[in-house]
Amino acid sequence: MTSTPLLRRARGAALLLAAAALLTACGSSDDRHETTPPPVVVTPTPPVSAIDAFFALVRARASQLLDNDEPVEIDSVTATAPETTEPEPLPST
Template identity: 50%
Template sequence: MSMQLLPRPPRGALRVAALCTALVLTACGSGSDAPRHDPPPTAGTPTTPAFGSDSFFDYVAARVYSLIDDGEPEATDGVTATTPEDTEPKPVG
């Protein structure tokens, strides 16, 4: 049984075939006639609620900001811990 080799394609034929294939694929990429649906307009930019005053948080934040690395710890037992329900949490840092 003899194996025949296929004839070699002309020089550059594979490049031309690849280019034509790419051209055909890009030409049919978005040919839909369906109408575009834009998202409904929003009522406005939502505003973030104002941060309420929390005396415990303010005390601890002031103490932390004034600490030196070798400062002594201080007890927070004398400050009443508050848990306000009508305010958003404050960012730390």
């Protein structure tokens, strides 16, 4: 069976139309994805007693500090760095 030029063109056109139909089905733009806003992260402020305890320890050590004192263990004290309070001055010696 020999194919004629008309039959080749018809097959080519049919393949071209089938490919175009398949590609148009893939490009649907009717999808509507609503984005949800990210959850708001609230950082809890440390209790006032924890801030005062650390500052009181530093203030007491600084006022009693001598040049020949031995180092003090501070592993049991939690160091805090609040961003909502103003720094307090150390007492002058």
